[in-house]
Amino acid sequence: MSLGYYKKPLILTDSGGKDSSVCIHLAKKAGIPFEVTHNHTTADAPETVRFVREQFHELENEGIHCYITPPRYKNKPVSMWTLIPIKLMPPTRIVRYCCDILKEGTIKDSFIVTGVRWAESIKRRKRGIYESPHGEVILSNDNDDKRQLFESCRVKAARVCNPIIDWDNDEVWDYIKDEKITVNPLYCEGWNRVGCIGCPQAQTSGRNRDFQRWPKYMEMYKKAFDKMLQARKERGLQCAWKDREDVFNWWMENDVLSGQMLMFDNMEGGQNV
Numbered sequence: 367m368s369l370g371y372y373k374k375p376l377i378l379t380d381s382g383g384k385d386s387s388v389c390i391h392l393a394k395k396a397g398i399p400f401e402v403t404h405n406h407t408t409a410d411a412p413e414t415v416r417f418v419r420e421q422f423h424e425l426e427n428e429g430i431h432c433y434i435t436p437p438r439y440k441n442k443p444v445s446m447w448t449l450i451p452i453k454l455m456p457p458t459r460i461v462r463y464c465c466d467i468l469k470e471g472t473i474k475d476s477f478i479v480t481g482v483r484w485a486e487s488i489k490r491r492k493r494g495i496y497e498s499p500h501g502e503v504i505l506s507n508d509n510d511d512k513r514q515l516f517e518s519c520r521v522k523a524a525r526v527c528n529p530i531i532d533w534d535n536d537e538v539w540d541y542i543k544d545e546k547i548t549v550n551p552l553y554c555e556g557w558n559r560v561g562c563i564g565c566p567q568a569q570t571s572g573r574n575r576d577f578q579r580w581p582k583y584m585e586m587y588k589k590a591f592d593k594m595l596q597a598r599k600e601r602g603l604q605c606a607w608k609d610r611e612d613v614f615n616w617w618m619e620n621d622v623l624s625g626q627m628l629m630f631d632n633m634e635g636g637q638n639v
């Protein structure tokens with residue numbers, strides 16, 4: 367279908383997690399032409415960055431084209447640490463601007479494969495039902511329960527296939543064991559999911575564990591919060607945060623400040639959040 371629609375191979379998006387590793391293995395077994403890309407979020411664990419590089423090196427040796435896409439915003443290179451002062455607020459569970467910019471990427475005019483699965487959707491886990499593979503259009507790496515086996519996005523002129531959308535966790539791990547697939551080493555250290563360090567979508571206990579393991583990342587967030595407070599001050603924007611520790615405790619929902627804060631015209635572009 368990719369060759370037919372776009373006259374070029376499938377593009378597999380690799381997050382460095384186990385679901386991506388399974389998709390790559392399936393594509394190799396299928397014997398279809400494909401290439402692999404990884405969106406560098408800049409907040410990924412060093413182990414994930416190393417694992418992706420090693421995996422890409424091996425794939426390149428097998429003749430599979432692989433490339434890492436650095437994040438850009440408004441035509442400029444960006445990182446999690448420079449994005450926070452630009453956006454004038456930390457990323458939160460509700461305002462996940464970082465995923466749009468750092469993780470989703472800008473692949474256009476292509477047929478894309480992702481490793482999203484319904485089993486990773488909290489809503490679906492609670493309901494325990496499946497949906498038929500047609501209809502709603504979402505183009506992102508979210509494990510949302512509205513995701514479909516095949517999707518399309520007119521804006522990006524892209525089509526998406528999620529080949530393991532209905533696999534549960536046991537099926538993924540059974541496949542990994544049966545096929546002896548090498549996965550991100552963080553799984554062997556007890557991490558159930560590998561993603562950005564301190565991701566606001568994760569539970570507080572998991573985020574605390576991240577920062578215990580990678581304290582330099584906590585410091586980088588705090589430095590970004592310093593710059594964000596300075597940027598807010600320069601624009602005359604009021605807030606309840608006095609310093610970086612206030613921001614960090616609010617962001618970690620440590621109950622020092624209220625976990626939710628109403629902000630009017632405070633985000634980049636004057637958006638209410």
Ligand code: SF4
Nearest residue numbers: 462464465469562565
């Ligand atoms: S995974 Fe979490 S921290 Fe990383 S880009 Fe998405 S929302 Fe942001």
